[in-house]
Amino acid sequence: MTYVPLTWIDLAAAAVLIVFNGALSWALRLGLERSIALASVRMVVQLGAVGFVLKFIFEQTSPLLTAAMALVMVAVAGHEVLARQETRIGGWMAYGIGTGTLFFVGLVATIYSMIVIIGPEPWYAPRYVLPILGMVLGNTLTGVSLVLNTITQTAKRERAAIEARLALGETRFGATSSVVVHGVKTGLMPILNAMAATGLVTLPGMMTGQILAGIDPVEAAKYQIMIMFVIAASTAFGVMLAAIGGAWLITDARHRLRVAALGLV
């Protein structure tokens, strides 16, 4: 088991590849040089900064600092959920549902992984907490965005059906049930597909990283299986919570479809 550290010269050698792409774009007049340069610089600055921030946090092993970093991650993920909605409704309410779901799921999944599954010393060791939380948030965020977007878009299309059920005396949750079920199925599709295809098409990023870092592939696979279970369960849990939140968001306390908020009037 060997791990080959990269030198600055190695990174420069990798950068040569993208510089070559830039030159190609200039030669063929594709006009992409600027975008390639900008994206490359952003990538280097962001990853570099994250590297130094994580290094700092890992050295401290402070529960407070770890929690602060975790909260920043949740807040950014919650913002991303909102950014992925075609119809923005209810301002803070939509943000609250997205972020609240991510916070709750992230908290439960990470603590369970730390205490029951991995068991690092101390249990809040940021080297374990933050990467696990990141993977849970990244996948749950996709599911939550999808389920909320599907629910609002389907509700707009199915307005007549939902209002027909409301008019017949169904509650807000009864009348939106078929919309919610459709949303949950859509929200779970990516993670279910990922679980079914993983390892055959591409090696998951984390497993690749561990193998490159010199870990035995079987050990890396065990870690990946654990992670897959945790993120699939978190996503499913998050999708269902967000679906209930979505049904609540598109209706009001008097069991009416919020047609104005959905942009239907």
Next chain:
Amino acid sequence: MLRVEKLKVGDLPPLTFEVAASECLSVEGPSGSGKTRLLRAIADLDDAEGYVFLDGVERRELAAPEWRRRVRYFAAEPGWWAATARDHFPSDVDPARLDRLLDALGLGAGLLDQPIGQLSTGERLRMALVRGLIDEPRVLLLDEPTGALDAQSRALVDELIRFQLLAGRIVLLVSHNAAEIDRLAHQRLQLKALAPRPAVPEQPLRDGSAAR
């Protein structure tokens, strides 16, 4: 009795009126004057200032689903959410009652199990009436119940409305059919906006053939 008090709908002045049991009120006005919005507000499907009482009970005193089981809105374009018409009825529906209603509106029982999309517009409109009447709401808010129907079906629907009135129901009717209104309505409500929208002044027609 249904009592509407200072109900604020769209640009209309606050509306106050009463409709007694076995009475039909015709709600009239040009397109966009708020007829549909008034019916929706009474069913509490849209928020509106003011009060609606049914036999002395204001709508907010009841849970909204409970109110809508008594005060039923029938949309001009009914919505469907399941595969067949039968899937839209409660599973414990009284089959004899269902048959009677279908028969009264000239719908064959076979239509119940066809895909809902295969029913004609007129059949769907009448099927929605059957669905909305099966649990016997007290107030029927009918938004163009005969709009898409031929003369024969229209007569059946009118007959059913009359029967509902005889059974003590309260009916609010939006219709563009003057003869139907004459036959059914006991009262009329004309909706006029508070401040009329600035519009092109009406030109007197020079000859009767001019179409607008």
